[in-house]
Amino acid sequence: MQKWFRKSECWKVGILEHWAQCSNITLFHYSSLIVFVITILSFPLQSFSAETVKFRHVQSIYFDEKGGSLKQPEGIASNDKSTLIVGDTGNDRLIQYTFQGNIWKPGAEMKVTQLTNPIRVQMNSKGEVYALDGKKRRIIQLSPEGAFKNYIDADGMPAASTFVPKSFKLDPNNNIYILDIFGARVLLLNSEGKYQKQIPFPQGYGFFSDLSVDSKGSILLIDSIKAMVFSASKDSNSFSPLTKNLREHLYFPTTITADNRGIIYIIDENGGGVVILGRDGSFMGRQLTMGWNEGLLYYPSQMSINEKGEIFIADRGNSRIQIFTIVK
Amino acid sequence: MKVKLKRSLIILGMILLLSISLVYAQQNKFKLKPEAKGKLCLSCHEDFKEKLKNQFIHTPVKSGECSECHNPHTAGHGKLLDEDANKICSKCHEGIVPKDPKSTHKVVMEGNCVKCHDPHASNNKFVLLKEGNALCVECHKNIGNAVTKAKFKHNPVEKGCMNCHAPHASAKAKHLLKDDMVALCLSCHKPDRPAFEKQHMNYPVAKSDCSSCHNAHGSDKAGILFENVHQPVANKACTQCHESPSSSTPFNTKRAGYELCRGCHSSMLNDTFNKNRIHWPLVDKTGCLNCHEPHASKEKKLLLGNSKVLCGKCHSDTMELQGKLALKESQEKAATKGRVIKGSLTHNPIQEGSCEACHSPHASDSQLLLKQPSTIKLCETCHDWSKHTSHPMGEKVVDSRNKNVTMQCLSCHRSHGTGYRYMIPFPMVTDLCVQCHKQYKK
Numbered sequence: 001m002q003k004w005f006r007k008s009e010c011w012k013v014g015i016l017e018h019w020a021q022c023s024n025i026t027l028f029h030y031s032s033l034i035v036f037v038i039t040i041l042s043f044p045l046q047s048f049s050a051e052t053v054k055f056r057h058v059q060s061i062y063f064d065e066k067g068g069s070l071k072q073p074e075g076i077a078s079n080d081k082s083t084l085i086v087g088d089t090g091n092d093r094l095i096q097y098t099f100q101g102n103i104w105k106p107g108a109e110m111k112v113t114q115l116t117n118p119i120r121v122q123m124n125s126k127g128e129v130y131a132l133d134g135k136k137r138r139i140i141q142l143s144p145e146g147a148f149k150n151y152i153d154a155d156g157m158p159a160a161s162t163f164v165p166k167s168f169k170l171d172p173n174n175n176i177y178i179l180d181i182f183g184a185r186v187l188l189l190n191s192e193g194k195y196q197k198q199i200p201f202p203q204g205y206g207f208f209s210d211l212s213v214d215s216k217g218s219i220l221l222i223d224s225i226k227a228m229v230f231s232a233s234k235d236s237n238s239f240s241p242l243t244k245n246l247r248e249h250l251y252f253p254t255t256i257t258a259d260n261r262g263i264i265y266i267i268d269e270n271g272g273g274v275v276i277l278g279r280d281g282s283f284m285g286r287q288l289t290m291g292w293n294e295g296l297l298y299y300p301s302q303m304s305i306n307e308k309g310e311i312f313i314a315d316r317g318n319s320r321i322q323i324f325t326i327v328k
Numbered sequence: 329m330k331v332k333l334k335r336s337l338i339i340l341g342m343i344l345l346l347s348i349s350l351v352y353a354q355q356n357k358f359k360l361k362p363e364a365k366g367k368l369c370l371s372c373h374e375d376f377k378e379k380l381k382n383q384f385i386h387t388p389v390k391s392g393e394c395s396e397c398h399n400p401h402t403a404g405h406g407k408l409l410d411e412d413a414n415k416i417c418s419k420c421h422e423g424i425v426p427k428d429p430k431s432t433h434k435v436v437m438e439g440n441c442v443k444c445h446d447p448h449a450s451n452n453k454f455v456l457l458k459e460g461n462a463l464c465v466e467c468h469k470n471i472g473n474a475v476t477k478a479k480f481k482h483n484p485v486e487k488g489c490m491n492c493h494a495p496h497a498s499a500k501a502k503h504l505l506k507d508d509m510v511a512l513c514l515s516c517h518k519p520d521r522p523a524f525e526k527q528h529m530n531y532p533v534a535k536s537d538c539s540s541c542h543n544a545h546g547s548d549k550a551g552i553l554f555e556n557v558h559q560p561v562a563n564k565a566c567t568q569c570h571e572s573p574s575s576s577t578p579f580n581t582k583r584a585g586y587e588l589c590r591g592c593h594s595s596m597l598n599d600t601f602n603k604n605r606i607h608w609p610l611v612d613k614t615g616c617l618n619c620h621e622p623h624a625s626k627e628k629k630l631l632l633g634n635s636k637v638l639c640g641k642c643h644s645d646t647m648e649l650q651g652k653l654a655l656k657e658s659q660e661k662a663a664t665k666g667r668v669i670k671g672s673l674t675h676n677p678i679q680e681g682s683c684e685a686c687h688s689p690h691a692s693d694s695q696l697l698l699k700q701p702s703t704i705k706l707c708e709t710c711h712d713w714s715k716h717t718s719h720p721m722g723e724k725v726v727d728s729r730n731k732n733v734t735m736q737c738l739s740c741h742r743s744h745g746t747g748y749r750y751m752i753p754f755p756m757v758t759d760l761c762v763q764c765h766k767q768y769k770k
Contacts, residue, residue, distance in 0.1 A: 062732045069732045072695050090695075117604050135604050137611065162584050164611045181612040182585055207609060207642060225642045251645040270645055290753070292729040292739070293763070299696065316695065319732035 053263065053276050054327040055287045055311060057295035061086070061321040064095050065106040073321060074301035075121035075131060076314040084312060085110075085129050086321055087118030087302070094118055094131060094146065097321075104323065110146030120167050120302055124174040124191070137164050139178070141193070152176060154187050156195035167210045167255075177219060179211045186211060186219055186232075186239075199232050202239040214258035214279070222256040222266060229256065229264065229281055242281035249286055250275050259305045267313070272297040274313075292318060358395055366392020369400075382449035388420075389448050396420075397447070414439025417447075426499035433504055435467075436496045443467075444495070464489045471545055478546030484516070485545055492544070513538045527551065529566050530573040541623040554624035559592075561623045568592075569622070585615030596690070603691035609642070610690060619689065636681030646744050650678045653745045671749030677710075678744065685710070686743065707737040728764040 063069060068091075075087020075094075082099035094110035110129065119134035127144035130152065139152040154163065164182035171177070174191035184201040199219065201208065206225025213219055217234030220242065227250060231242040246253070250268035253275070257265045262279035272290030277283060288297050298317030305311050311324040360368065366389075370376055380389070388396040397416055398408045409416055417439065418424070425432055435443045444463055445455050452459045458466065465472025475485055484491035492512055493504045500507050507515070517524060519534040538544075541561065543554050553561070560568040567573075569588055571580050581588050590597045600606060609618040619638055620630045632638050640647035657673040677685035686706060687697045700706040704721055707713060713721075725735040733739070740760055741751045754760045762769040 071732075134606070135601075137606075161587070162613070166608060181608065182615075184613040207612065209608075225644075247645070252643070292727060292733065294730075318730050320730065 052328070053284060053287070055274070055324040056327045057322065058310070058325050059103060059323045060294045060315075061097065061104055061106070061323070062319070063106060064088070064109055070095075070319050070321065072316050072319055073314045074119045074134070074316050076302045076304045076312045076321060077121040077123045077129070078304045078306045078310070078312050079123050079125075079127070080307045081127065083123065083127065084304075084321075085121050085123055087121040087131060087314065089118055089134070089301075089316070090319070092116045092118075094121065094129060094142070096146070108146060110142060112140075112142065112146070112148045114140050114148050114151075115142075122168065122170045124170055125172065126174075130168070130170065130176070132165055132168055139165055139168055139176075150193065152178075152189070152193045154178060154180075154189055154195050155193060157187055157198065158195075159183055166208070169211055169213050171213045171217065177211055177213055179208055179221070181208065186221070197237075199237055199239065202230055202241075205230070209253070210255040212256045212258045212264070214262050214264070215260050216262065220256050220258060220264060222253050224253055227253055229266070229277065231281075243277065246275065246283070249283060255302050257303045257305055259309065260307060265303055265305065265311070267300050267303050269299055269301070272300065274303070274311075294322070297322070358400055360395070366394055369394045376448070379449050383451045384453060384455050385449040386447055386455055412439075413442070417441045425497040429497040429499055431502045431504050432497040433495060460488050461485075475545050477548075478552075479548040480550055480552050481546045482544055482552055509537065509539060510535060513544075529564055531566060531570070531578055532573070536579070540621065543626065549624075554621075554626050556626070556628055556630055557624045558622060558630055585613055586611055587615075589616045600691040603688075604693045605695065605697060606691045607689060607697055634681040635683040636678075639683045646678070649745060650674055653747060654679060656747070669749070672751065673747065673749060674745055675743055675751065703736045703738050711737075713737065 061070070070086065070088050071090025073086050074089040075085075077085045084097040084099075084104055086095045086097065088095050092111070092115070094115070096107040096110065097104045098107055099105075115131055115133050117133050117135040118131040120132040122130040124130070128149070129142040129144070129146070130139055131142070132139050140148060141150040141152055143149055152168075154160070157163065162182045163180055165178045166181045167179040169177045175196070176189040176191070176193060178187040178189065180187055180198075183198070185198045186201075187198050188196045190196055201221075205221075206223045206228075208221045208230075209224045210222050211219060212222075219232045219239075221230040221239060222228075223230065227245050227247045229242040229246075230239040232239045246266075250266065250271055250273065252268065252270035253266045254269040255267040259265070263284070264277040264279070264281070266275045266277065267273075268275055268286075273286050273288045275283070276285050276287065288295070290296060290298060292298060296318075297313065297315050301314040301316040303311065303313045309326040311326065313322045313324070315322045369392075388394070394400075395410075397410055399410050400408070403409055405412055407413075411419060421441075425436060435441070441447075444457060446457055447455070450456060456463055461472070461475075465475075475481070492506060494506050495504070498504045498506060501509060501512075505512055514534065519525070519528075519532075541554065541557075542552050544552070546552055547555060549555060549557060560566065568591075569581050571578055571582065583591070586597060600610065610616065612618070619632055621627075621632055622630075625631060627633060632641075636647065653673045660669060660673075677683065683689075686699060688699050689697075692698060694701045698706055702723075704713070719735070719740075721735045721737070721739075723734050727733045727735050727739055742753060743751065745751050746753050748755050750757070752760045754763075758768075
C-alpha cells in the first residue's frame with residue numbers, strides 16, 4: 001500500500017511540473033503546491049498506517065532462573081506491574097518473570113502438586129495466578145507467591161456434572177469467564193469464583209478453543225473448525241458471528257486475545273502466525289510465520305498483551321516465549 | 329374505419345405467414361426433401377439400419393430427424409454434432425434436474441448423458457445402455473460387489489436401484505433418494521406392525537434415521553445391520569444407554585457425552601484421562617459421538633468414516649492442503665512424461681487416510697497427540713532415516729536456530745507437506761541447509 005502511494009506522488013508531481021512550466025508559476029508557488037499535494041496524498045497514508053499493526057521481535061525467553069530449559073510452554077499471562085507468568089507445560093510448572101533493566105528476567109518457579117499441565121494462565125489485579133490444568137481439566141488459583149489457594153469450580157452453576165473448562169479469561173474487575181465445552185456454554189463467575197450467569201454456545205458452531213473479553217466487556221469466542229469469531233456484548237445472553245469464515249487468512253485458529261483498544265489477535269496454530277482483526281471483526285493483517293529462528297513461531301499456543309502493547313506468545317513447538325512490541 | 333381494419337388484417341396475415349415460414353425454415357433448415365429425411369443418411373450409414381431394429385429408438389432418430397443433433401455439412405463439435413456433446417441433450421430434455429435439487433448425479437451435471445443412454449437406440453427402456461442395476465454398478469462397483477456378496481439382501485435393491493434412487497437428481501433428499509429416507513423406508517415398512525415393534529424393542533423409531541443402524545444395500549448381519557454393531561444394539565439392550573421406550577423422552581440418553589460411554593469403556597477412558605494431552609472434542613457436549621456411531625457402522629471401531637473423512641471434518645486445513653499437494657504432484661508427474669522426480673510432496677499416511685499412523689486419536693503424553701514423544705522414533709516406524717541422511721540427530725544435537733530444541737526429522741521436514749519436494753519448508757534443499765550452515769549462504 002505504501003509503495004502505491006509513493007508511486008502516486010511521483011505521478012502527480014510530474015503533472016504539476018508540466019503544469020508549472022506551461023503557466024510560468026514561480027518557484028515559491030510551485031513548492032507550495034508540491035507541499036500541498038504531498039500533504040493531501042499523505043493523509044490517507046497516515047490513516048492507513050494508524051490501522052496497521054506490525055510486530056517487532058524484542059526478546060525470546062528460553063530458560064528459568066537456574067538455566068533449565070522451558071519445555072513446550074502453552075500458557076502465558078502478563079500484567080502492567082512488569083510481571084509475566086509462563087505455563088511451562090512440558091515441565092508441569094509455572095515460572096514468574098519480571099521486567100528488570102530492559103529485559104525479562106526469570107524468577108521463582110511455582111510448582112504445586114495440584115497443577116500438572118498448565119495450558120492456560122491468567123493473573124488478576126492482585127497478582128494472584130490462575131491456571132487451567134489440561135490433564136485434570138480444573139482451574140486452580142495460586143497466591144502471587146505461587147502457593148495453592150483454591151480450585152475454581154464455578155460454585156452454584158447449573159448442570160455442574162457437565163463441566164469441562166477448555167479455557168478461561170479474567171477481566172479487569174477479576175470476573176472469571178470460563179469456556180465450558182461439555183456444557184456448551186460460557187460461564188461468568190465473580191471474583192470469588194461464584195456463578196453469576198451462563199451464555200449458551202450459538203447454534204451450528206464447530207469447536208470453540210478459546211475465549212477472550214475485550215475492554216468493553218464483550219465476550220469473544222474463536223471457532224477453530226469454522227475459522228470464525230463469535231461475540232456477545234456485555235449484557236447480551238447470546239452469541240452471534242462477528243466475522244465470516246477467516247480460512248483465507250489462517251489455517252487453524254486456536255487462541256484469541258483482545259487488547260485495550262479492542263483490537264483482536266488470533267493465533268493460527270497450524271500456520272504459525274497471528275491474524276489481527278479490528279473491533280468490528282474486519283481483517284487488519286497477518287503477522288509472523290512458521291519457523292525455528294527467533295521471531296518465527298512453531299505451533300504456538302496462548303498469547304497475552306499488556307497495557308504497553310507488548311505481546312507475549314507461548315511458542316510451544318519452539319519451547320520458548322517470544323516477546324514482540326507493536327510497531328505502528 | 330374499414331380501411332384501417334383491412335390494413336390490420338393484411339399486416340396480421342403477413343406476420344402469420346412470416347412466422348410459419350420461419351418455423352418451417354427452422355424445422356427444415358437443410359431444406360431436405362421429405363423423402364430424404366433419415367433415409368438419405370442411412371444410404372451411407374448402413375450400420376445404422378441394424379441399430380434401428382432395437383426396441384427403443386430415440387424419437388428424433390425414429391422420425392428420421394438426424395439433423396436435430398447432427399449437422400450434415402460441417403460442425404465445430406465431434407461427430408458433426410450441432411452443439412457441445414455435453415449440452416446437446418438439454419436442448420430438448422429440459423427439466424431433467426429440478427430447481428434447487430437436494431442432490432444431483434455427477435454425470436448428469438457434467439452433461440455426460442451417453443454414460444447411461446444410447447443417443448440412437450437400444451433394447452432397454454429409456455434407451456439405456458444396460459438393463460437395471462447392471463448399468464449402475466458399472467460405475468458404483470463397490471456397491472455392486474457388496475450387494476452381490478451380502479448374505480442378507482434388501483429386496484428393493486435386488487429389484488432395481490431405481491426403487492429408491494432417482495437417476496438424474498432429487499428434489500427431496502440426499503444421495504439421489506426419491507424421498508426423505510424415513511418416508512422412503514416407511515413406504516414399505518409399517519412401524520405399527522407387531523413384528524416391527526418387537527424388532528425395535530418397542531422404541532418409537534418411525535421418525536428415526538434408519539441408516540444409523542441399517543445398510544439399505546444389504547449386509548452380512550441379520551436385519552441388514554451394518555457390519556460393525558455396537559454390542560448393546562446387537563444384544564437388543566437399548567435401555568443400557570437410552571431411557572425406557574415407555575418414557576416421554578425414550579431416545580434421551582441416560583448420561584451426557586463421554587459420561588455415557590464411560591459406563592462400559594471405563595478402562596479406555598481412564599487411560600485417556602491419565603494422559604497429559606487429550607483430544608478435546610472427546611470431552612465436549614457431543615463427546616465420543618464426534619467420531620463414533622452409537623449403533624452400527626460400516627467402519628471398524630464404529631467410526632463415522634475413514635480417517636480422511638473423519639479427521640477432515642474438523643482438520644479441513646490439513647486435508648485441503650494434502651488434496652492440493654496430491655493434485656500438484658499428479659500434474660507434475662504428468663508433465664515429466666515418465667521421468668522420475670525425487671522427493672514426495674505428500675505424506676502417504678494422510679493420503680491413505682490413516683492419521684492414526686502418527687497421532688493418537690484419544691489422548692497422548694506428547695504434543696500434537698503424537699504417538700511417541702520422539703519424532704525420530706515415530707518416523708522410524710516407517711522410514712529408515714539412517715539410509716537417507718547422515719545428519720546428526722537426537723537429544724544431544726542442539727538445533728542451531730533454537731537452543732531449546734534438538735535436531736529431529738521435523739527440524740527439516742513438515743509431515744503434512746509444504747508444497748516443496750521432500751516436504752521441506754523451502755524450494756531448494758540448499759535454502760534449508762543454509763538456515764543453520766550460514767557460512768555457505770550466498
